[in-house]
Structures are given as C-alpha cells and as structure tokens.
Amino acid sequence: MREKDFWIDLLRTYAMVTTLITVVLCVAGSLLMPELTFGYQAFSAPLVYGLAGTLPNLVLYSRHELKIGELLVRKVLQLLLIEAGVFFVALYGSQSYWQRPGMLLVLGGSVLAVYIVANLFSWLADVRSARILSRELSAFQSSREES
Secondary structure (H helix, E strand, O other): OOHHHHHHHHHHHHHHHHHHHHHHHHHHHHHHOOOOOOOHHHHHHHHHHHHHHHHHHHHHOOOOOOOHHHHHHHHHHHHHHHHHHHHHHHHHHOOHHHHOHHHHHHHHHHHHHHHHHHHHHHHHHHHHHHHHHHHHHHHHHHHHHHO
C-alpha cells in the first residue's frame, strides 16, 4: 500500500470508528444510565475514543504486502492496543462513572464489537473494489483481444 493511500484509509477509518463509537455511546448510555445528561464537552468523547481506536492502525502499515500470518499477528496487536488505549482514556480521562467495573466490561465489549464491524465494513469495501477491478480488467482484456 502506498503511504498516501494508507493515510487516506486511516482518515476514513477514523470517521467510521468515531461514528460507530457515537452509536455505541448513545445505545449504552440510554440503556445503562438513562437519567444522565451531558454538556457540550461530551461531544468530544467519540473524537478522543476514535483517536485511541484509530492510532493503533499504524501497526498495519508496511511498505510490502503482508503475509497472512503477519497480518493476523498485526491485527491481534492492533486490537490489544485499541483496547489498551480506550481503557486508558476511560480510566484517566473520563468521568468517574466510566471507571466502574461494569462499565469497563461494557466498554471492552463495545470496543470489540466496533472493531469487528469496522473490519467487516472495510473487508466488504475491499471485496467490492476487487470485483470492480476484475470486471474492468476482463473488459480491457476482451477489448484488446478484439483489436
């Protein structure tokens, strides 16, 4: 992957992860603490959690194509770094209600769910791109054979 493409993908991932985190916070907050209200500073929480969840993508950068084993090891490391970053933000940069054991369990599970959904979306986009490229290549080859 070219460096420019990596950074574009990182920004796209940040936007997707931030959106998914906002959905998770809305659903979890509505179910677990419906009486709680927030001020405007609460809008920054998904941005900070999104950053903590996106920066570990740097471990996936490589100038060469990764083998399956290398990719899996890096994906596991990425997930562990994301969990660590999000727990760090929750324990040291959030309100005290996020520091309760039950909330930390919900947070860890939510991080895993967002990770899986984000990777699924990314995989589906890659599959779609591969199909489009395959069709275009077939059409190109057919046009070359006709000439």
